[in-house]
Amino acid sequence: MTQRGVDANEDDVPEWEERVKANVAGEVRRRRKEMGWSAQDLADRCEQLGHPIPRNVIANMESGRRASLPLVDVMILAAALETYPVCLIFPVGYVDRTQELPFQELVPTWDALRRFTGDEDVAMHDAGLIPDFEAHDNLVRTALAALEEAEQARFAAKTASNRAQQEEAEHRRTKYSDEAVSAKYKLRYLRRDLRDEGATPPYLPPALADVDLPETDSNTTPEERV
Template structure:
């Protein structure tokens, strides 16, 4: 099934949206399967190895358009089996020019639809003070990784300074240690800020390693844990 433009805005001219979405996914599954040189059975075997069997005939019927439904869980498993992410099966940027985001709507650029689906265009973001939960958790992951790396780097340079053979080597290690300490302080500040935002929005707070227990206040984050 190819994406086409509408002649006008009448409802009668709107293709079946669900069929179109399923056809796009099926075509991309088939394209990726063929690209890897796998048969439908080989793809089925990989789905079974993941822990969610999708029989060969089901895959064949999906790819040929004979199947009427395509559960989300199967899209997730097929994506894993094909070494990609579900969003790339739903919105195959670069392989389909346009997709239909919702029923009774005109086709739009596939990349634009994908960014809407993943909230990459920040459609529902009101500004820095009201960032969406998704963006807060992404920022949290980045700050956490930076803090952990900086703390490890600081500890390593401290050891290098302690074992330095001369004053020059020791001074260089101490400078590097100070740089890592500054990076760690900035990352901790970012963590505190984003964790306050997540808590204020009613979300759960991701766990912190023991090396970062000083990020949270002693009291105040007891409301919700997961």
């Protein structure tokens, strides 16, 4: 059994769907044994997580006898095995090459995983709002780090033993305060753009609660609030 576009020298090349299921089954079995669990242990853990998968179903999956593999099962199996769903689908380091779609050539599993997660850009593919959420996360981290540094500098200035130390600390406090304001400013307008797209912006930690303003104050800048 071969597919178009797959190395014809391979004997009995499984269909794409069967290859995906084999990847998951093999990694579930490997990870389960690595954790020292029986199939029943894994079934018990899946039930504890709220989505029972009976022991015989797990055994049939691992042996290749299970006809289907629902996405929800992959998700709960990954959680039970304390790994990520993508690591079951694309077992990097344990499966050298795999197929991304039917009738495609085998590719390195690492490359397939990176395209699956969006870590590698694919021409003409829409990444949705993932880049915006990544930018949001980076700005939150920058703002929080700057606020912490500014607070440490403020304390250093307050407890400085001489004028030179106080001035140096004040200089650092101003520098990091400005960085925090800049990050908040960018966050505010990024969150506004996300809302304009009809999306819900990510959660903001309490320390950045002043980034979002009431709609009546939407034209106020972070500089005016700090």
